[in-house]
Amino acid sequence: MNLLRLFEFYLMAMFVISTMRRLELYRAVIQLVIALARRYQKLLGKVTQHSGAFLTMSIFIPMIGTLLLWLIQIILTRVVFPDAELLASNLSKRWWCWPAVIIPALLVVTIDTYFLIRVGKIDADETEKYFSPSGILDRHLEGKRGSHCDPRPESTHTRWWTRK
Numbered sequence: 001m002n003l004l005r006l007f008e009f010y011l012m013a014m015f016v017i018s019t020m021r022r023l024e025l026y027r028a029v030i031q032l033v034i035a036l037a038r039r040y041q042k043l044l045g046k047v048t049q050h051s052g053a054f055l056t057m058s059i060f061i062p063m064i065g066t067l068l069l070w071l072i073q074i075i076l077t078r079v080v081f082p083d084a085e086l087l088a089s090n091l092s093k094r095w096w097c098w099p100a101v102i103i104p105a106l107l108v109v110t111i112d113t114y115f116l117i118r119v120g121k122i123d124a125d126e127t128e129k130y131f132s133p134s135g136i137l138d139r140h141l142e143g144k145r146g147s148h149c150d151p152r153p154e155s156t157h158t159r160w161w162t163r164k
Contacts, residue, residue, distance in 0.1 A: 015070055
């Protein structure tokens with residue numbers, strides 16, 4: 001098995017999988033905005049007004065980077081060096097070849113898997129409940145009960161104007 005072709009397949013697969021994963025996330029965000037827009041017309045206006053803030057380069061850099069690596073790999077292995085081969089049997093001829101290939105490969109797969117998982121999910125139902133009038137009221141009342149207040153007893157509080 002030619003490991004260069006395997007790497008080419010890996011880059012193509014990561015491009016497709018990461019694009020699908022991000023599209024799933026963008027679809028969930030759009031559905032959430034539409035669901036909340038029915039309740040909050042001002043929110044929809046602000047989102048529409050500042051839609052350029054959501055389409056930053058940080059969204060497209062991972063896809064562009066993977067696509068460029070994939071295209072460079074295709075050009076190098078099929079046009080520039082069409083006879084290049086890196087076979088698993090060739091690696092066994094020298095002991096240091098296996099770690100030189102396996103360690104970076106494991107690191108790349110680990111990092112790619114981490115970022116595929118890290119893209120995250122948005123639970124539209126939970127977020128919609130959070131923004132619902134009853135959810136806002138619950139959080140407001142919770143704040144009034146002192147959940148975010150200083151836990152020290154009142155007697156230990158000293159104000160700068162009461163210090164002697």
